[in-house]
């Protein structure tokens with residue numbers, strides 16, 4: 001939901017949408033099939049936090065559940081409530097657990113599974129829900145040093161949970177810090193610490209994110225927790241999504257709203273950082289950093305117009321960016337410009353500004369309209 005409705009994507013048919021994110025649920029299902037192929041013996045807990053990485057939590061969750069996804073993972077209670085309100089019934093895991101007694105009660109009422117990561121959370125649950133039916137995951141810190149109990153505390157945590165007859169220890173989670181790096185032995189060290197900590201303890205196990213399940217098959221365990229690969233971006237450093245047979249789910253598009261001839265030496269955009277080497281046509285695209293195109297994007301970043309790849313020219317401004325169409329431009333006002341998606345991977349644009357596709361997807365602005373294609377999420 002957009003914070004400011006007046007700035008949100010508009011459904012009024014009289015209004016031309018400037019920037020669109022086409023969300024291809026067929027591609028999403030294809031990518032889910034890739035998860036199944038890489039982790040044939042694991043169940044899938046799909047990460048749909050952060051509005052399904054900017055793709056639209058409800059339609060994405062519906063499509064994943066209809067395709068057989070066994071569980072969903074979100075960061076917080078609000079995200080889980082949005083899914084429950086939309087009728088999503090599968091188990092939902094709160095990856096950061098709950099932050100208050102009232103949230104714990106919501107988790108009980110909505111049958112949400114809670115990942116407990118810290119002693120203060122156990123105290124909170126013991127105070128607020130000692131006899132309520134809780135489904136818990138124990139989150140262990142095996143080396144990322146972000147969240148989780150120390151591996152040596154796993155036994156005590158299991159015992160503390162077992163003291164409450166209504167509580168159920170569903171399983172154990174850990175999160176990999178370096179799985180995207182196929183040369184980093186840290187992944188196997190984390191796995192070894194996890195396995196050693198849980199020796200003799202009951203409960204299902206979950207280690208792998210997208211990179212883990214694609215690059216480190218031994219981390220697949222009982223449950224895999226893919227996010228990025230479901231959305232069709234490569235989770236593995238140095239490998240393209242196409243090489244991994246992943247299909248981009250999001251096509252982020254805008255349109256040309258002006259095509260202007262400029263002479264040699266003409267400068268374009270704020271700060272006059274780009275100048276035309278010769279006579280050329282400049283196309284003005286109706287999407288800027290308010291829509292999620294990073295302002296730091298350097299001139300020369302490729303975007304697609306039809307089958308043609310053209311470079312950006314000058315600084316990205318709030319609502320627009322410029323592209324160099326060249327001296328023989330055939331493009332016209334109204335033509336569609338693909339900022340990322342087929343032929344122009346989000347990972348490639350992200351790399352140009354020193355970030356990752358996750359951040360581009362999550363940074364889509366509130367006035368970008370999402371249009372869902374190919375599934376149970378249509379029109380949602």
Ligand SMILES: Cc1ncc(COP(=O)(O)O)c(C=O)c1O
Nearest residue numbers: 047095175209210225226227228
């Ligand atoms: C705990 C946890 N599990 C799974 C995921 C999914 O990771 P990825 O999108 O890299 O597959 C995340 C994402 O940040 C996470 O925090």
